[in-house]
Amino acid sequence: MDALRAEHLEKHYGQGDTLVRALQDVSLRVARGSVVALLGPSGAGKSTLVKALGLVSLPNAGRIWFGDQLVVDNGRLLASVQELRRAHLGFVFQRSNLVPFLTARQNVEIACEIGGTSNPKKRALELLDWLEVGHRASSMPDTLSGGEQQRVAIARALANHPKIVLADEPTAALDKVRGRAVMELFRKVAREQDAAVVVVTHDHRTLDIFDELHEMEDGRLSPTALATVAAH
Amino acid sequence: MNLAYLDVRHRLGRFIGTSLGVALLFAVVLAMAGIYLGLVDDATILVRSVRTNLWVVQQGTRGPFADMSRLDPSIVARVAAMPSVKRARAFTYQVMQREHAGRSLRFALVGLDFPVDRGEALALTHGRPIVQPHGEIIADASLGLAIGDTLHVAREELRVVGLTKQLLASGGDGLIFATVADAQLLAEDTPSDSIRAERERRTERLRQTDLGRAQPALEALTGDPDFRAPALASSPIAAVLVDVEPARADAVMASLAQWPDTSVFTSAEQEQLLLDGVVDKPRKQLALFAVILVVTSSLLIGAVVYMMTLDKTHDIAVLKLMGASPWRLGGLVLQQALAIGVVGYGIAVAIGVQAFPHFPRRVVLTEDTVMGVFALVLTISTVASILGIVHALRVDPARALEG
Known part of the structure; x- marks a missing residue:
C-alpha cells in the first residue's frame, strides 16, 4: 500500500522570461516500508519536490495523497497543515537542526509532545535507545558528534509514528562511515516502523541501501535502474 | 515542556544581563512613582x-x-x-x-x-x-x-x-x-x-x-x-x-x-x-519622566525580545515543521518577554527597597505602587512581545530545510 502518492506536480517560480519550472509533471508513489532515493544534480528540483511533499512549499498544480487521504488538490491544501504534519510527516534535515537549548531527549520529547503522544518522555527515550543514542539522552546538541546528532534528528522525525519520513541530504555533513550508518538507519526505520522514507542524496556510495532510485533533472523525475546509477 | 524556560536556562547569562538592564529602568520608574507619592504625601501630611x-x-x-x-x-x-x-x-x-x-x-x-x-x-x-x-x-x-x-x-x-x-x-x-x-x-x-x-x-x-x-x-x-x-x-x-x-x-x-x-x-x-x-509642576514633571521611562522600557524589552526571536528563527522553523501550533510559538516569545519583565521588576523592587531610603527626597513605596507598577510591567512586556510574536508566526518553515 502506498504511504505517499503524488501526481502531476507542477511548481513554477517567477514569470515571463524569468519563469523557472522547478517541477514538471512529477508523479511519485512510495510504498510503506520502502526507502526511496531522489538523485540528481544541484538545481534539478529534488529539494523543491521534498518541500512540496512535506507541504512546506505547495505545488502550483497536481495532487498529493497521504495514504488514502487526498491532502493537496491542484495546489490547494485540503486540511490543516499542522494537523497533517503532526499526523503523517517526519523531517530529517541536511544538518541535524536540533534545537540548541534542548537536550537530545528534549529534542525528541518536544516532537512527541507536539504530536500529542501520551507519554512523550518515555517515547523519546525508547526512540533514542532504538537508534542507539540513549546514553546521550541528557547531552546538549553541541556536545554530540555529527552522527549522533543525525540519529537524534531521526528519532525526532519518528516521534509521532509518521508514515512518511522526508530527508533532505541527511548525510551531507557526515563522513563516509557515519553517512552510511545513517542511511542504514533509514532502511531500519522503513522496515521496522513501516514508514515510507524519501531521501534526497548526492552520496552514490550508499545507493545499495535504497529500494528505489529516482533521478531528477530540470524538474522532471524518472525512475532509474540501480545498476545504472551505481555505474556513475 | 516549557520551551521559554529551557531557552532562558540555556542562555542564562544573556537573560540575566538583559533583566538587569531592564531592572535599572524599572527601578527608575518605581523611584519616579515613589518620589511623586512622596511629594504628594509631604505636601499634605502636615494638613492631615x-x-x-x-x-x-x-x-x-x-x-x-x-x-x-x-x-x-x-x-x-x-x-x-x-x-x-x-x-x-x-x-x-x-x-x-x-x-x-x-x-x-x-x-x-x-x-x-x-x-x-x-x-x-x-x-x-x-x-x-x-x-x-x-x-x-x-x-x-x-x-x-x-x-x-x-x-x-x-x-x-x-x-x-x-x-x-x-x-x-x-x-x-x-x-x-x-x-x-x-x-x-x-x-x-x-x-x-x-x-x-x-x-x-x-x-x-x-x-x-x-x-x-x-x-x-x-x-x-x-x-x-x-x-x-x-x-x-x-x-x-x-x-x-x-x-x-x-x-x-x-x-x-x-x-x-x-x-x-x-x-x-x-x-x-x-x-x-x-x-x-506647591507640587503641581514637580509632579507633572515626574509624571512626564515616568511616561518617558515606561516608553523606553517597552522599546528596550521589545528590541531585546525581537532579537531573541530572530536568533531562534531557525529553531522556530523546525518546530513549525513538527507541527507546533501558533499558540505554542507565540507563547514561547510572550513568556520570555514576561520573564524578562517580571525578573527585571523583582530586581528593581529589591534595588528600590535597599536604595530608596538613602535618597535625599522621600520615596514612598507602597504596596499599591508596587502592585500597580507590576501590572504596568506585565502590560509593557506583553506589548513589547508583539513584534517578536509576529515574527515567530511569520517564519517560513522552509527555512528549516536550508543548510
Whole structure:
C-alpha cells in the first residue's frame, strides 16, 4: 500500500522570461516500508519536490495523497497543515537542526509532545535507545558528534509514528562511515516502523541501501535502474 | 515542556544581563512613582497631622502654605465663641534656616496653640508632646536631631522632647513644632537695635492714640515683649484651626465665610490647594519622566525580545515543521518577554527597597505602587512581545530545510 502518492506536480517560480519550472509533471508513489532515493544534480528540483511533499512549499498544480487521504488538490491544501504534519510527516534535515537549548531527549520529547503522544518522555527515550543514542539522552546538541546528532534528528522525525519520513541530504555533513550508518538507519526505520522514507542524496556510495532510485533533472523525475546509477 | 524556560536556562547569562538592564529602568520608574507619592504625601501630611476640620486664613489668601496669611490672634477667640465650634487653635508656619552644631539646618517651624494643642495628635516615634509653654519642641527625625538636643535660635534654647518620622513640609524640609509663642519669638528674631527702635515706635504710636493719651503709664509696658495693648498690633498668626461637630461643619463654614476679614477652607480644600499650587509642576514633571521611562522600557524589552526571536528563527522553523501550533510559538516569545519583565521588576523592587531610603527626597513605596507598577510591567512586556510574536508566526518553515 502506498504511504505517499503524488501526481502531476507542477511548481513554477517567477514569470515571463524569468519563469523557472522547478517541477514538471512529477508523479511519485512510495510504498510503506520502502526507502526511496531522489538523485540528481544541484538545481534539478529534488529539494523543491521534498518541500512540496512535506507541504512546506505547495505545488502550483497536481495532487498529493497521504495514504488514502487526498491532502493537496491542484495546489490547494485540503486540511490543516499542522494537523497533517503532526499526523503523517517526519523531517530529517541536511544538518541535524536540533534545537540548541534542548537536550537530545528534549529534542525528541518536544516532537512527541507536539504530536500529542501520551507519554512523550518515555517515547523519546525508547526512540533514542532504538537508534542507539540513549546514553546521550541528557547531552546538549553541541556536545554530540555529527552522527549522533543525525540519529537524534531521526528519532525526532519518528516521534509521532509518521508514515512518511522526508530527508533532505541527511548525510551531507557526515563522513563516509557515519553517512552510511545513517542511511542504514533509514532502511531500519522503513522496515521496522513501516514508514515510507524519501531521501534526497548526492552520496552514490550508499545507493545499495535504497529500494528505489529516482533521478531528477530540470524538474522532471524518472525512475532509474540501480545498476545504472551505481555505474556513475 | 516549557520551551521559554529551557531557552532562558540555556542562555542564562544573556537573560540575566538583559533583566538587569531592564531592572535599572524599572527601578527608575518605581523611584519616579515613589518620589511623586512622596511629594504628594509631604505636601499634605502636615494638613492631615494637625487633624482639624476647617482652616481660617487671611481674607483673600490661600494660606498658610500655598500663600502667606496673617491673622490677628484675637480671631481665635472669635472663632471659639461660635456655636458648634469644639475647639479653635492658633497656627503659625514659617520656613527657616539656621546654623546648628556647625551645619545649616533648614526646617519648617509650626506653632501649636499651647496649652490647647500640645502636639498630642502628632504620630510621635520617640519622646512626648510639649508640656512647657516655652523652650520645648517636637522635631522630625529627618533633621538629625535627637531627644534632649538643644537648638539655639534667636537667643532662645529649644530642647527636643519628641520626635516624628517623615513629617515633612511640601518642600521636603523637616518639620519642627513649637508653641505659638516660641514660634513667634523665632519668627521675630530681630537685632537689639531693631527692638529698641521698634519699642520707641510703639511708644510713639501709643502716644498718638486716645488710650495712650489717657493712660500715660501704659508706656512703661511697651517694653515688655509679652504686653499686648488692645489698640496695638500683636504678632500675627498664620491661621486658625477649627474643630467642629461634624454634622455642623457646613453651617460653621458658611458662617465663617461671611466674615469680611477671613477666608475659610476645609482640610480637603487645604490639601488640594497644596497639590495644585506647591507640587503641581514637580509632579507633572515626574509624571512626564515616568511616561518617558515606561516608553523606553517597552522599546528596550521589545528590541531585546525581537532579537531573541530572530536568533531562534531557525529553531522556530523546525518546530513549525513538527507541527507546533501558533499558540505554542507565540507563547514561547510572550513568556520570555514576561520573564524578562517580571525578573527585571523583582530586581528593581529589591534595588528600590535597599536604595530608596538613602535618597535625599522621600520615596514612598507602597504596596499599591508596587502592585500597580507590576501590572504596568506585565502590560509593557506583553506589548513589547508583539513584534517578536509576529515574527515567530511569520517564519517560513522552509527555512528549516536550508543548510
